[in-house]
Each structure stands twice: as C-alpha cells, then as structure tokens.
Amino acid sequence: SAVISQKPSRDICQRGTSLTIQCQVDSQVTMMFWYRQQPGQSLTLIATANQGSEATYESGFVIDKFPISRPNLTFSTLTVSNMSPEDSSIYLCSGQVDTEAFFGQGTRLTVV
Amino acid sequence: GQSLEQPSEVTAVEGAIVQINCTYQTSGFYGLSWYQQHDGGAPTFLSYNGLDGLEETGRFSSFLSRSDSYGYLLLQELQMKDSASYFCAVPYSNAGNNRKLIWGLGTSLAVNP
Numbered sequence: 165s166a167v168i169s170q171k172p173s174r175d176i177c178q179r180g181t182s183l184t185i186q187c188q189v190d191s192q193v194t195m196m197f198w199y200r201q202q203p204g205q206s207l208t209l210i211a212t213a214n215q216g217s218e219a220t221y222e223s224g225f226v227i228d229k230f231p232i233s234r235p236n237l238t239f240s241t242l243t244v245s246n247m248s249p250e251d252s253s254i255y256l257c258s259g260q261v262d263t264e265a266f267f268g269q270g271t272r273l274t275v276v
Numbered sequence: 277g278q279s280l281e282q283p284s285e286v287t288a289v290e291g292a293i294v295q296i297n298c299t300y301q302t303s304g305f306y307g308l309s310w311y312q313q314h315d316g317g318a319p320t321f322l323s324y325n326g327l328d329g330l331e332e333t334g335r336f337s338s339f340l341s342r343s344d345s346y347g348y349l350l351l352q353e354l355q356m357k358d359s360a361s362y363f364c365a366v367p368y369s370n371a372g373n374n375r376k377l378i379w380g381l382g383t384s385l386a387v388n389p
Contacts, residue, residue: 209376266321
C-alpha cells in the first residue's frame with residue numbers, strides 16, 4: 165500500500181486564524197479524502213478531494229470553511245478557516261485504491 | 277440511508293479468541309472492510325470481504341454473509357498489542373462519485389493479561 169506523509173502532526177492555533185494541512189502520497193491514487201475524528205469516536209468524512217476540480221463536500225461541511233485543493237494525483241491540502249474551539253479535532257487525509265484506504269498520521273489541532 | 281452497527285466495547289484476555297460483529301444496511305453493497313486503529317495512531321487496513329465466506333490473514337480472519345448483511349472480524353491468540361479500536365466499513369458509491377467509505381462507530385477492544 166502507499167505511504168502518506170501528512171503535516172503538521174499537531175498545532176495549537178488562535179481562534180479566527182486558518183491552518184493548512186498537507187498530504188503527500190508516495191504513489192498516484194485515484195481517490196483522496198479528508199476526515200475529522202474526535203478522540204474515541206469514528207471517522208467523519210469531510211470531503212472527497214477531486215484532482216483538478218472542486219472537492220465534493222459531505223453534508224454539514226462547506227467549501228468556505230474547509231477549502232481543499234488537489235492539484236495532482238499525489239498531493240492535497242485542507243485548510244481549516246476562521247477557526248473556533250469547535251474545530252479542535254484530529255484531521256486525517258486518506259488515499260484509496262479501489263476499496264482499500266490508507267491514512268496519513270493525522271493532524272491534531274487545538275484551537276484556543 | 278447507510279448504517280453499520282458494531283459493539284462499542286469488547287474485553288478479552290491474552291491468548292483468547294474474540295469476535296467483533298458488524299451488521300450493515302446499505303444500498304449498492306460492494307463488500308465489507310475492517311480497520312484497526314491504536315490510540316494516537318491512524319487507521320490501518322486489515323481485511324476486505326467482497327464475497328461470502330471467510331478470509332484468513334495470520335491471526336485475523338474476517339467473514340461475510342451478504343444474505344444476512346452481516347460480517348465479523350475474528351482475532352485469535354490475542355496479544356496485548358491487539359488492544360485497539362476496530363472499525364468495519366463499506367464502500368459506497370452515489371451517482372457520479374467515487375467509492376467513499378461508510379464507517380461503523382468502532383469497537384474498542386481491551387486485551388487484559
């Protein structure tokens with residue numbers, strides 16, 4: 165399976181600011197996704213990162229709050245904009261080949 | 277809608293066998309996957325069943341019955357390092373979209389000495 169490098173691994177941010185998370189895959193993948201996960205809970209899909217076009221967002225998530233880029237098949241970014249304490253969570257990027265998903269190590273975000 | 281049900285917690289002792297069940301309700305079923313996630317880590321892929329029956333990978337096996345909309349993950353010869361959360365997931369494809377995964381809520385497995 166492919167390896168995903170995700171950074172930063174953690175950050176503490178002031179409310180009202182924005183943070184961009186990057187993911188680099190070591191091989192081309194057809195699908196990339198961004199998730200949010202609270203400790204002890206399941207994964208919540210934020211959006212599908214589409215190569216060369218706008219991301220597909222899940223219900224409850226909007227582009228203005230979580231803009232996503234995917235300029236090629238190996239790289240994607242997620243920005244958490246105008247942060248509030250409610251955005252404190254673990255953010256995970258995922259690459260998927262057919263039905264097998266593999267993940268970056270996650271970004272633990274704390275908004276103060 | 278799409279939903280998966282699995283037990284929230286399971287406890288077992290080292291050397292034992294544990295079975296984690298998953299029932300699902302989805303449209304356009306493609307198969308059932310299992311993932312393991314240790315505290316502070318990322319989910320890692322364990323197995324995928326596209327067809328009915330048992331798939332074995334070392335100490336872990338996974339089973340699927342499509343007629344019952346049911347599957348399970350079987351962990352044998354439990355070790356302390358198996359303490360983790362286990363998620364079942366199914367690929368879901370809506371019109372014009374890729375196969376995103378629908379996730380269960382996870383089962384927290386505690387292996388005791």
